[in-house]
Amino acid sequence: MSDRIEGVKKLFTSKSARVETNKGDAYYDKLFQTCQARIEELKTQQPINNRLDIGDVLETQGIERRDFLKWASAVTGMLMLPASFTPLVADAALMMNRAPVIWLELQDCAGNSEALLRSDGPKIDEIVLDIISLEFHETLQAASGHQAEKQLEEAIEHFKDKYLLFVEGSVPLGMNGQFGTIGASGETMHDHLVRVAKHSAAVVAVGSCATFGGVPAAAPNPTGAVGVMDVIKGKPLINIPACPANPANMVGVIIHYILTGQVPELDSLLRPKFAFGYRIHDNCERRAHFDAGEYVEEWGDEGAKNNFCLYKMGCKGPMTFNNCSIVRYNEGVNWPIGVGRGCIGCSEPDFWDKYAYERPMADAKIKAPTGGVEKTVDEFGLGLLTAAGIGIGIHAAASAFAGKKEDGGEA
Amino acid sequence: MITKQLLEHIEGEASVYFDIKDDKVDFATITFPHFRGMESILKGKNALDALVITPRVCGICGHAHLMAAVRAIEDAYKNAGFEIKLTQKAQKIREFTLIMEMIQNHFKWLYMVIIPELVKLISIKLEKTPLKGAYAASLSAKAIAVFGGQWPHSSYMIPGGVTSDPTFIEIMQARSQLEELIKFFEKETLGISLDKFLTLESCKDFNGFSSDLTNLEKGLIETGMHTKGFAKDQFIVLGEHGFTNSSKLKGTRTFGINSKYVSDTDAYSPQEITYAKNALYKNEYYEAGPLGRMLSQSVPLIKNMHRRYKDSAYSRVMARVFEIGYLLEYSKILLDNFDIDEDSVVTVTDIKQISATGIGVVEAPRGPLLHKIELKNGMISQYHITTPTQFNIGSSTPQTPTPVQQAMQGLAKKDALFIFRTFDVCSVCTTH
Numbered sequence: 092m093s094d095r096i097e098g099v100k101k102l103f104t105s106k107s108a109r110v111e112t113n114k115g116d117a118y119y120d121k122l123f124q125t126c127q128a129r130i131e132e133l134k135t136q137q138p139i140n141n142r143l144d145i146g147d148v149l150e151t152q153g154i155e156r157r158d159f160l161k162w163a164s165a166v167t168g169m170l171m172l173p174a175s176f177t178p179l180v181a182d183a184a185l186m187m188n189r190a191p192v193i194w195l196e197l198q199d200c201a202g203n204s205e206a207l208l209r210s211d212g213p214k215i216d217e218i219v220l221d222i223i224s225l226e227f228h229e230t231l232q233a234a235s236g237h238q239a240e241k242q243l244e245e246a247i248e249h250f251k252d253k254y255l256l257f258v259e260g261s262v263p264l265g266m267n268g269q270f271g272t273i274g275a276s277g278e279t280m281h282d283h284l285v286r287v288a289k290h291s292a293a294v295v296a297v298g299s300c301a302t303f304g305g306v307p308a309a310a311p312n313p314t315g316a317v318g319v320m321d322v323i324k325g326k327p328l329i330n331i332p333a334c335p336a337n338p339a340n341m342v343g344v345i346i347h348y349i350l351t352g353q354v355p356e357l358d359s360l361l362r363p364k365f366a367f368g369y370r371i372h373d374n375c376e377r378r379a380h381f382d383a384g385e386y387v388e389e390w391g392d393e394g395a396k397n398n399f400c401l402y403k404m405g406c407k408g409p410m411t412f413n414n415c416s417i418v419r420y421n422e423g424v425n426w427p428i429g430v431g432r433g434c435i436g437c438s439e440p441d442f443w444d445k446y447a448y449e450r451p452m453a454d455a456k457i458k459a460p461t462g463g464v465e466k467t468v469d470e471f472g473l474g475l476l477t478a479a480g481i482g483i484g485i486h487a488a489a490s491a492f493a494g495k496k497e498d499g500g501e502a
Numbered sequence: 503m504i505t506k507q508l509l510e511h512i513e514g515e516a517s518v519y520f521d522i523k524d525d526k527v528d529f530a531t532i533t534f535p536h537f538r539g540m541e542s543i544l545k546g547k548n549a550l551d552a553l554v555i556t557p558r559v560c561g562i563c564g565h566a567h568l569m570a571a572v573r574a575i576e577d578a579y580k581n582a583g584f585e586i587k588l589t590q591k592a593q594k595i596r597e598f599t600l601i602m603e604m605i606q607n608h609f610k611w612l613y614m615v616i617i618p619e620l621v622k623l624i625s626i627k628l629e630k631t632p633l634k635g636a637y638a639a640s641l642s643a644k645a646i647a648v649f650g651g652q653w654p655h656s657s658y659m660i661p662g663g664v665t666s667d668p669t670f671i672e673i674m675q676a677r678s679q680l681e682e683l684i685k686f687f688e689k690e691t692l693g694i695s696l697d698k699f700l701t702l703e704s705c706k707d708f709n710g711f712s713s714d715l716t717n718l719e720k721g722l723i724e725t726g727m728h729t730k731g732f733a734k735d736q737f738i739v740l741g742e743h744g745f746t747n748s749s750k751l752k753g754t755r756t757f758g759i760n761s762k763y764v765s766d767t768d769a770y771s772p773q774e775i776t777y778a779k780n781a782l783y784k785n786e787y788y789e790a791g792p793l794g795r796m797l798s799q800s801v802p803l804i805k806n807m808h809r810r811y812k813d814s815a816y817s818r819v820m821a822r823v824f825e826i827g828y829l830l831e832y833s834k835i836l837l838d839n840f841d842i843d844e845d846s847v848v849t850v851t852d853i854k855q856i857s858a859t860g861i862g863v864v865e866a867p868r869g870p871l872l873h874k875i876e877l878k879n880g881m882i883s884q885y886h887i888t889t890p891t892q893f894n895i896g897s898s899t900p901q902t903p904t905p906v907q908q909a910m911q912g913l914a915k916k917d918a919l920f921i922f923r924t925f926d927v928c929s930v931c932t933t934h
Contacts, residue, residue: 196515198538200930202561202654237508263537269775272535273515275506277774306543306558313539334558334655390660391847396667420652424644424675430651430658430666435554443543443555 112171119173126350130182133349138188139250145185159184169343169418170355171365183350190349191254193246195287197280198271198307198316199260203298206335206420240274247290255348256291257341258284258319261300261307265315284322293327293354294319295344299437302332302360309443320361327354330361332413334437339418340366360440362412371408371434374416377401387431395431406433407446413438504773507919509927516895516929518922519773520915527918530910531770532897537777540934544885549575549853549877550660552885556873557655559887560931564654565603565646566866567887569596570873572659575853578860578877579661584851591844592663597743598676598836599646600864601829603653605683606642607867608792608826610635611926612691616819617718619920624721628714638686645679648672663847670842677837684830691715691823699827703802705810705820715823722816730913731815731921733905737794738783738893740764740872741865745832747798748863750783754797754805759783761863764872764888769897777933780896780904781888789813789905790869790893791926793821801828815909818924853880866890868926889931895922 138144149159163181167174196204246254260280263270268279278286288294296319299305307316320328331340344363347355355363372378380386381400388394388403402409408416411434419426427434436446509516515536521528540559544552556571557564576586613635621630643653649666650656658665666672684696692699693713702708708719722728737751740761749756766779780787788794793813796804804824807817857880862873869890876884896904903911906925910918 198536200558200561200564200654202558202564205561205654239508270537270539270777272775275508277535306540306555307538309543309555310546311542313542314537316538335561389849390662390665391845391849395665395847421644421647422640424647425651427651427657430649430656430664432651432656432658432665435657443551 119175122172122351123176123179125352126176126179126183129350129352130179130186133186133189134182136189139191145187166343166346169339169365169414170347171368176350179350180346183346186349187345190345191246191250192257192345193243193250193254193287193291194257194259195284197258197260197284197301198263198314199298199300200306201259202335203259203301203341206338207341237275243287247287251290253292254290255345256288256294257297258288258294258301259297261304261316261318262322263307263314263316265313270314281322284319288323288326291326293329293348294323295329295331295341296320297331297341298336299332299334299442302330302362303440305334306443308441328361329354329357329363331366332360332362332438332440333415337366337413337415337418337420340414358412362438366414366418367412367438369412369414371411371413371416371428374414375408375428376416377428398431401428401431401433404433407436407439407442408434411436411439411446506773507915509919509922516927517774518919520918522915525914527910527913527915529900529903530907530918531772532778532895532906533769533771533774533776534778534929534933535774535776536929537933541885541887544882547882549578549856549875549880549882552873552875552882553660554657556887557657559934560889560928561654562607562928563603563866563868563871563931565599565650565656566864566871567873568657568659569600569864570862570866570871570887571875572661573862573864574860574873574875575661575862575877576860577862578856578858578875579850581860582856582858584856586662586848586850588663589844589846589848591841592846592848594836594840595649595664595666595668595846596659597745598833599650599656600743601745601833601836602642602646604865604867605826605829605833606639606646606653607926608822609638609642612718612823612826613638615923615926617714619923620718620721620725623725623916623920626717626720626724628717628721631714634686634690634714638683638690641679641683641686645676645683648676648679660847661853662850663845665847667846668840668842673837673840673842680830680833680837684834687826687830692827696827696830700831704806705803707803718823719820722819725917725920727819727917727920727924728811728814728816730917731818731909731924733789733813733909734787735813736786736788737797737813738788738790738870739794739798739865740790740863740870742863743865744836745799745829746795746865749798750788751794751797754800754808756798761861761870761872764870766888766892770899771897776897778895778897778929779892780898781892782896783893787896787898787902787904788893790890791818791822791867792825793818794869795865796821796825796828799828815921815924822926853877856880859884866931868928868931869893871931887934889928889934891925891928891932894925895927895932 160181164177167177167180262281262284264281268281271280273280273283296302301319303318304316307314329344355365358364358367377398377400385399386394386403387399387401415426436442504519504521507518507520517533519531544555552571556567559567579586614632617628618630621628646653649668650658688695691714693711708716735753739746739748742748748759750759763784766781769776769778769780804821807820811817857878859876864871871890872888874886895906898904906922909921
């Protein structure tokens with residue numbers, strides 16, 4: 092038993108399962124000074140195109156400064172910065188009208204734009220729609236047709252090398268890009284993206300389509316869809332996967348950029364560590380049931396009614412890196428696991444083919460992020476376990492035991 | 503001469519090619535230049551994978567896709583001899599969330615598309631307030647999230663019911679969001695109470711008060727939209743729900759309907775590649791969406807409106823706004839009649855036992871959405887999707903115009919562009 096306990100300890104203290112949240116005083120002191128200097132410099136600049144001032148908006152909306160600071164402190168926490176950064180984050184939010192953003196929709200379903208409209212925080216809709224300088228967005232802007240094209244050209248010219256380029260949707264390369272064309276000239280999405288990205292300060296790929304190709308890239312990938320990072324080279328690139336991407340993470344990236352002038356720390360798939368540094372499983376509300384070996388075995392069973400762990404129903408939480416278990420969706424109302432459906436792993440590459448929901452992870456023969464191949468839950472033996480496997484093996488065994496005990500109890 | 507007009511300010515992108523004669527639209531063809539190949543992606547996958555893949559067809563009505571997919575699978579179960587009987591509770595949860603998706607769409611269309619586009623054409627004061635649309639839509643989305651997990655792209659429906667098992671707390675949460683939404687609709691859009699609004703019987707009744715709605719109404723009259731934008735004056739409602747009657751309408755007369763007569767053809771697009779297909783019922787074009795739905799329910803106000811202004815752009819816009827109120831009232835009744843002691847999901851046979859075809863039909867915000875599935879041992883061998891915009895915004899020849907083509911004919915280009923948007927275009931769904 093003691094080696095099992097050691098195994099569990101090892102699993103949940105291993106590097107893969109957590110992100111470095113404390114980098115030491117020297118690091119933060121230096122960062123603080125850098126941010127402070129940047130904010131001071133931004134303060135001397137004029138807002139772009141007479142954008143609204145967030146201070147005024149908050150006042151007219153009757154939002155108290157205390158509520159605004161509460162929001163800022165939540166964002167500071169999300170960005171994994173010490174609490175002392177809260178006033179700076181609040182200042183950065185006030186400077187949001189100094190950061191031009193161009194948003195392109197490629198091979199998409201508009202789901203990330205929709206999610207953006209429902210972003211988090213007190214009246215953050217205002218922040219996103221009115222305060223950040225969204226210089227171009229096909230669906231949200233008023234201009235259309237040729238005026239819209241003109242607006243894009245002007246934005247590129249005017250904010251040369253300064254704008255953040257948000258991209259939603261994948262890039263179809265099949266049939267010479269003819270599966271997606273834009274504008275009067277019939278420019279392909281690929282050429283359009285390359286052209287607009289050329290003078291951006293950084294590119295932010297939003298949603299699983301833009302990051303890893305998403306649904307369109309699922310087998311047999313009829314249109315030859317790829318993610319933005321397969322096309323754009325030589326630019327700072329940030330991936331915010333998930334389907335849809337969580338708007339909190341989009342706002343987080345913008346604020347981080349305003350605050351530091353840099354892209355946040357990224358993992359090997361270019362995802363910001365503040366959001367993708369840990370697994371769904373690490374902070375799941377049903378985690379206690381996993382630890383207790385209590386699983387939903389069948390839709391609608393007693394386990395389902397009691398919110399037991401969904402691992403055996405195909406939940407991909409243990410191998411999916413994302414912060415939805417903390418941030419949730421739709422202003423924190425809920426998330427998939429909250430309605431008993433489990434995680435489909437939508438922020439991992441190729442999840443449509445590898446992670447498909449209905450296959451329990453154990454049958455999917457996927458490589459765990461920690462190495463090794465998953466087998467069925469009950470097949471696990473301690474000897475060949477991967478770090479992730481140890482816990483699961485133990486709990487599957489515990490579950491079988493608990494089942495027996497329960498049967499006995501009822502008899 | 504044929505000129506091309508790009509239309510961004512819709513969901514996705516479309517182009518309209520106008521053939522203008524004497525400053526009027528002689529004919530217009532429509533192209534949707536995007537494609538993803540969702541149907542071939544579904545082929546060869548487990549049937550239940552359709553429940554996570556098809557909601558991603560559309561970021562605006564993904565929930566309707568989920569419901570069409572689950573209904574198609576359940577129909578295949580039935581055709582294979584394993585009929586599934588849903589509990590009342592599961593049905594009500596599905597309907598409530600579907601209605602909330604419709605409402606969020608209508609609010610956004612009203613405040614982010616129709617009012618800003620109308621403002622460009624009128625002299626009377628009508629304020630552009632897109633944030634109102636965003637606010638109301640986010641309230642509806644929150645109500646969906648209570649039962650569905652998140653919006654867009656939820657996957658909580660499964661053959662046999664839903665995975666969520668709400669307690670009184672969730673019901674209360676949804677109810678409070680609904681109440682806030684009704685309050686918002688009364689205060690910001692209507693200017694009168696919802697109850698009173700639903701008792702209005704004639705367009706003349708709009709004269710008695712002042713609000714976004716009445717300003718919109720005045721704007722539509724000022725631009726002559728009550729005399730423009732006539733389409734086919736025939737409608738279809740296919741989805742079976744408690745809040746609508748599935749029927750075929752010629753004017754206000756209703757007839758029976760069967761979704762097996764829906765077919766599609768390639769769109770006519772001489773100038774550019776388009777990936778859209780036109781949808782037809784018994785080889786004819788029909789208009790789909792709220793105007794037909796409200797007529798099928800014999801709503802007095804809408805019937806009177808139709809008597810005065812037929813299927814003009816005016817009626818099309820006002821019916822969609824009216825439907826918000828109608829659906830809000832209906833969802834209140836749904837929430838009040840929840841029996842939480844019922845099961846959320848019933849046990850079903852393993853999908854591997856199922857080799858059959860099935861069809862799932864729902865009313866999405868813009869009209870009927872059809873998913874046809876063919877299963878072999880639980881694996882998808884064929885999948886076919888028909889969306890509402892394919893009915894409304896098909897692109898056909900001058901001899902057989904589609905509803906939108908007919909509605910734009912003979913008008914100035916600026917009017918035609920507004921009328922195009924009254925159909926609430928969705929390009930991402932259309933091309934899938």
